[in-house]
Amino acid sequence: MTRQENIDLLEHYFTLMQQGEWAAVEDMYHDDIVIHMLGTTPASGRMDGKAMVTDDLIAEKVHGALVPETIKFARNWKIMCADDERVVAIMEGGGEAKSGVTYDQTYCEIFRFKDGKVIEMHAFFDTALAESALFDNALARPRNPSDAKMDY
Numbered sequence: 001m002t003r004q005e006n007i008d009l010l011e012h013y014f015t016l017m018q019q020g021e022w023a024a025v026e027d028m029y030h031d032d033i034v035i036h037m038l039g040t041t042p043a044s045g046r047m048d049g050k051a052m053v054t055d056d057l058i059a060e061k062v063h064g065a066l067v068p069e070t071i072k073f074a075r076n077w078k079i080m081c082a083d084d085e086r087v088v089a090i091m092e093g094g095g096e097a098k099s100g101v102t103y104d105q106t107y108c109e110i111f112r113f114k115d116g117k118v119i120e121m122h123a124f125f126d127t128a129l130a131e132s133a134l135f136d137n138a139l140a141r142p143r144n145p146s147d148a149k150m151d152y
Contacts, residue, residue, distance in 0.1 A: 001116070003082050006084070007082050007087060009028075010079060014077045014091060017093070018072075018074035018075065020071070022063075026054045029053060030119040032048075032050075033119055034046060035120070036120075036121070038123060038127060041130045042061060043062065065098055066097055067097070072093060075092050077089055077091040080108075089108075090106065090107065091109060092106050093107070097134060099134070099136040101129075105125055105126060107123050108125070109121055
């Protein structure tokens with residue numbers, strides 16, 4: 001795929017995510033997708049295959065920990081760079097967690113495509129926030145988030 005085709009594909013992916021069209025988002029995953037999640041949280045590590053990504057990671061560990069009517073991913077995103085193989089983007093999303101903690105997460109993600117679908121993704125995110133909000137594992141000394149918003 002060309003650089004522009006990869007950008008267009010990712011723009012479509014984030015637009016579907018923003019609209020809450022999760023079945024359509026999942027259709028954009030290649031059957032052999034591999035996702036690498038940063039850190040040591042219960043959602044971290046390598047996930048192989050569409051079922052593991054959609055059922056275990058997304059449905060159970062992320063969306064399953066959030067109050068359904070508050071879930072809003074891709075509230076904001078920006079494609080940072082792209083080539084004929086990969087696209088790097090920053091995306092904001094989340095919702096109210098069932099733990100009572102607000103999950104306003106920022107992700108930096110590196111996507112690779114095959115046959116017009118996402119075949120690989122590396123996700124970098126605030127693992128301390130994920131532990132606290134999604135897995136009810138509060139930090140010993142939590143910090144308040146900065147009031148200074150990032151500009152990207």
